[in-house]
Amino acid sequence: MTSLSNVPYDSLTIGQTARYSRRVEERDITLFAAVSGDVNPVHMDADFAAASPFKERIAHGMLTGAFISAALALELPGPGSVYLSQSLRFTAPVKIDDTVTVTLEVIEKIDKGRKVTLACHAHNQEGTLVVEGEAQVIAPKRSVTLPRPPLPDISIR
Amino acid sequence: MTSLSNVPYDSLTIGQTARYSRRVEERDITLFAAVSGDVNPVHMDADFAAASPFKERIAHGMLTGAFISAALALELPGPGSVYLSQSLRFTAPVKIDDTVTVTLEVIEKIDKGRKVTLACHAHNQEGTLVVEGEAQVIAPKRSVTLPRPPLPDISIR
Numbered sequence: 001m002t003s004l005s006n007v008p009y010d011s012l013t014i015g016q017t018a019r020y021s022r023r024v025e026e027r028d029i030t031l032f033a034a035v036s037g038d039v040n041p042v043h044m045d046a047d048f049a050a051a052s053p054f055k056e057r058i059a060h061g062m063l064t065g066a067f068i069s070a071a072l073a074l075e076l077p078g079p080g081s082v083y084l085s086q087s088l089r090f091t092a093p094v095k096i097d098d099t100v101t102v103t104l105e106v107i108e109k110i111d112k113g114r115k116v117t118l119a120c121h122a123h124n125q126e127g128t129l130v131v132e133g134e135a136q137v138i139a140p141k142r143s144v145t146l147p148r149p150p151l152p153d154i155s156i157r
Numbered sequence: 158m159t160s161l162s163n164v165p166y167d168s169l170t171i172g173q174t175a176r177y178s179r180r181v182e183e184r185d186i187t188l189f190a191a192v193s194g195d196v197n198p199v200h201m202d203a204d205f206a207a208a209s210p211f212k213e214r215i216a217h218g219m220l221t222g223a224f225i226s227a228a229l230a231l232e233l234p235g236p237g238s239v240y241l242s243q244s245l246r247f248t249a250p251v252k253i254d255d256t257v258t259v260t261l262e263v264i265e266k267i268d269k270g271r272k273v274t275l276a277c278h279a280h281n282q283e284g285t286l287v288v289e290g291e292a293q294v295i296a297p298k299r300s301v302t303l304p305r306p307p308l309p310d311i312s313i314r
Contacts, residue, residue, distance in 0.1 A: 004198075020194075030309045031188055031309075034188060036224060036226065038227035039231070039307070053239075062219070062223045062225075065226075066195070066217070069218060074195060074196070082210075084247060086247075087242070087243070087244045088242060146198055149190075149196040152188075153313070153314040154187075154191045155314065156310070157310040
């Protein structure tokens, strides 16, 4: 997709859903460590992680939080939304090469202030729930379609 | 610091605090876009952002969520903690060159399951609250001190 578009407040309906999927590569865990500063060895060190309850390197839980925030910003309601709050419950680990699919569902609209509550669920490729929670945003007033900025080109030395 | 150490459950006290600071550089916003996929132009495009209510490019709200998760993973309780849940309320935008300081405070201990609730506050360098919320973790059973894995070396083309 070369453009981004939104769903303005008046067009949002209770029960409306959107999906957003990302495959978690080893480099994403490295990038998330770099940007957050979180070098916890359960994410960074295969030997350490092998001796942990998770048995192998796992992604930072908040990486799935980042996917949920991306789904809100890009898909539903999309560009022009203002993020008010998010709850996250971490229910299962995400591992390298997992594909995480975020599903958003509009569950409440509050006309005053254009506030919208969305249920957020993230599942892995086996259908296991990895994160669930709720988001509240101010939905955009007007419909917009924008050129989609390119993903930055990153290299890890 | 070249090592990471934790505070095991039995050593945690109500009211105990820890801090974790990160300066947000332009590259961090670019990296967060790459890892989340969130290329919303309010983060990526200076001209678009200038016309937004924020007047300039802002960091992804969930970047501060990532700093809170890093504070929990590295500082309090630190390595060996298991993340159960997080709430986040976004109260002010974070801009390029802001320094975000996360403060964690232990507010509840539940012996069954070693569950600990921490109040989480993130302020910018001017003392403005940017994010607040609560985290729940399973605290580690045993004290550990580990070599701190190096931050990865990233370049943006």
